[in-house]
Amino acid sequence: MKKVLVANRGEIAVRIIRTIRECGFSPIAVYSDADRGALHVRMADEAHYLGASPPLESYLAIDKIVAVAKRTRAHSIHPGYGFLSENAPFARACERAKITFIGPPSKVIAAMGDKIGARERAKTAGVRVVPASDVLPNVSSARRAARRVGYPVLLKACAGGGGKGMRRVRAEIEMEEAYRLAQSEAKKAFADDSLYLERYLIRPRHIEVQIFADTLGNVVALGDRECSIQRRHQKIIEEAPAPHLSDETRAMMASAARDIARSVGYRGAATVEFLVDRKERFYFLEMNTRLQVEHPVTEWTTGLDLVAWQIDVAQKKPLPLEQRDVALVGHAMEARLYAEDPNNHFFPSPGSITLLQWPSGPGVRVDSGIEAGSEISLYYDPLLAKISVWSETRDQARIRLLRALDETRIGGLKTNLHFLKSILVHPRFAEGRVSTTFIQDEGPFPAQTLTDLEFDAALATASLAMAVPVASGGSAERAVSAWWRSGLPRRRGQAFG
Numbered sequence: 001m002k003k004v005l006v007a008n009r010g011e012i013a014v015r016i017i018r019t020i021r022e023c024g025f026s027p028i029a030v031y032s033d034a035d036r037g038a039l040h041v042r043m044a045d046e047a048h049y050l051g052a053s054p055p056l057e058s059y060l061a062i063d064k065i066v067a068v069a070k071r072t073r074a075h076s077i078h079p080g081y082g083f084l085s086e087n088a089p090f091a092r093a094c095e096r097a098k099i100t101f102i103g104p105p106s107k108v109i110a111a112m113g114d115k116i117g118a119r120e121r122a123k124t125a126g127v128r129v130v131p132a133s134d135v136l137p138n139v140s141s142a143r144r145a146a147r148r149v150g151y152p153v154l155l156k157a158c159a160g161g162g163g164k165g166m167r168r169v170r171a172e173i174e175m176e177e178a179y180r181l182a183q184s185e186a187k188k189a190f191a192d193d194s195l196y197l198e199r200y201l202i203r204p205r206h207i208e209v210q211i212f213a214d215t216l217g218n219v220v221a222l223g224d225r226e227c228s229i230q231r232r233h234q235k236i237i238e239e240a241p242a243p244h245l246s247d248e249t250r251a252m253m254a255s256a257a258r259d260i261a262r263s264v265g266y267r268g269a270a271t272v273e274f275l276v277d278r279k280e281r282f283y284f285l286e287m288n289t290r291l292q293v294e295h296p297v298t299e300w301t302t303g304l305d306l307v308a309w310q311i312d313v314a315q316k317k318p319l320p321l322e323q324r325d326v327a328l329v330g331h332a333m334e335a336r337l338y339a340e341d342p343n344n345h346f347f348p349s350p351g352s353i354t355l356l357q358w359p360s361g362p363g364v365r366v367d368s369g370i371e372a373g374s375e376i377s378l379y380y381d382p383l384l385a386k387i388s389v390w391s392e393t394r395d396q397a398r399i400r401l402l403r404a405l406d407e408t409r410i411g412g413l414k415t416n417l418h419f420l421k422s423i424l425v426h427p428r429f430a431e432g433r434v435s436t437t438f439i440q441d442e443g444p445f446p447a448q449t450l451t452d453l454e455f456d457a458a459l460a461t462a463s464l465a466m467a468v469p470v471a472s473g474g475s476a477e478r479a480v481s482a483w484w485r486s487g488l489p490r491r492r493g494q495a496f497g
Helices: 010-022 038-043 062-072 089-098 104-113 117-124 139-149 172-190 249-264 294-303 307-312 393-405 416-423 438-442 452-471
Strands: 003-006 026-032 046-051 076-078 152-159 167-169 195-199 205-213 221-231 234-240 268-276 282-288 331-338 356-357 364-366 383-391 409-411
Touching: 003 010, 003 062, 010 364, 010 383, 026 062, 046 062, 076 307, 089 104, 089 416, 104 117, 104 383, 117 249, 117 282, 139 152, 139 172, 139 195, 167 172, 172 195, 205 249, 205 307, 205 356, 221 294, 221 438, 234 416, 249 268, 249 282, 249 383, 268 307, 268 356, 268 383, 294 307, 294 331, 294 364, 294 383, 294 409, 331 393, 331 416, 364 416, 383 393, 393 416
Parallel strands: 003 026, 003 076, 026 046
Antiparallel strands: 152 167, 152 195, 205 221, 205 268, 221 234, 234 331, 268 282, 331 383, 356 409, 364 383
């Protein structure tokens, strides 16, 4: 049986391991000190120790990961997202070791990982780009570039993504501190502290197109995603398709994304990201040469397993669909549940999970790598779970996601659960009128953060209050919300595998 090593942790490792099994292969996990008892470790057929908890000593240690793959005779390595997923030296190390890297060739990762070079390729393909700088070797060069591009600007890590190593700079006086913080964060997340900057657009939308390419030159677009709801430049609510986008603009963005992929001889899964202004002019932002965190919403609307597609493409199989065969059905939304305190600048909230209840029911999916008793460490991104839903219309999906979050219970640490619900019920979000500054423009949002003891006390109080009208002849249905009815579609939608 072919073995596939998953060079990652948490929910994405769990999600990939499941598909590896369904493809008939044997999953291999790796772990650090902090993850000795983690769910992904126990789910795999084999689990191998990498090193200490800091990422540079474990999940970013290329030599250690390749050594495990060789020792276990792994046929291929899936990098997941984050860590080494967009690291060209890692892909080259796999190629030298004759281990299949489930992703694009190292030269393509290098070409599109060079954010400056990627922008030039987009321009060659006829796609507008946001004014930006070259790589910034120091603060002085950043100041000069910002004067040329024009404030406000956004400092960005040249490597990776996910909002890491990004800082908005409104005036020159802020540059030194922003440069230092962005560089430090990029170094910790990607082992690469190089930065560049681009002009900061005012209230744009962040819309991305999911593309797939095989080794035969076939490229398809699998729809777009709205990713504008962000905090600290990191997405927290995503949906597919993007609302209030004309069919013409949607088709042009998909075509542009496919053209960019063809121009570099792409292979595998990628996301082409755009900023879209109020007149629906779109600008190339970057190309992520990996699976995205928010890929479940595309899987909902297409009925496809994107990880299975990645594995097939890595084995040089042709794409199973042509562009004309891609059909999108209904609407999907995803909320990222974090161990963080929205009342304290979204600061991470490490600790032990003492209570855990996930939602279920029609059209609900939970991607998570935690369970009751799991320890949330400061060493890694504090993502606890991705809760996604599907329904026939956007509003039905929104209501269903709200219901799913209402069912979610996590005790022992602070989370952004209530914060997410506050966004979903906001009138502007309900109408689909969003931008990347939605949270800053419309906040502050209520962000109640309860410990497990506080939650138990609140639950007991609510139970007593609800018992009074029922005992005196009141209606139990009126005492609790009819969530089980409000989220159901009016007619049966297409079934998804």
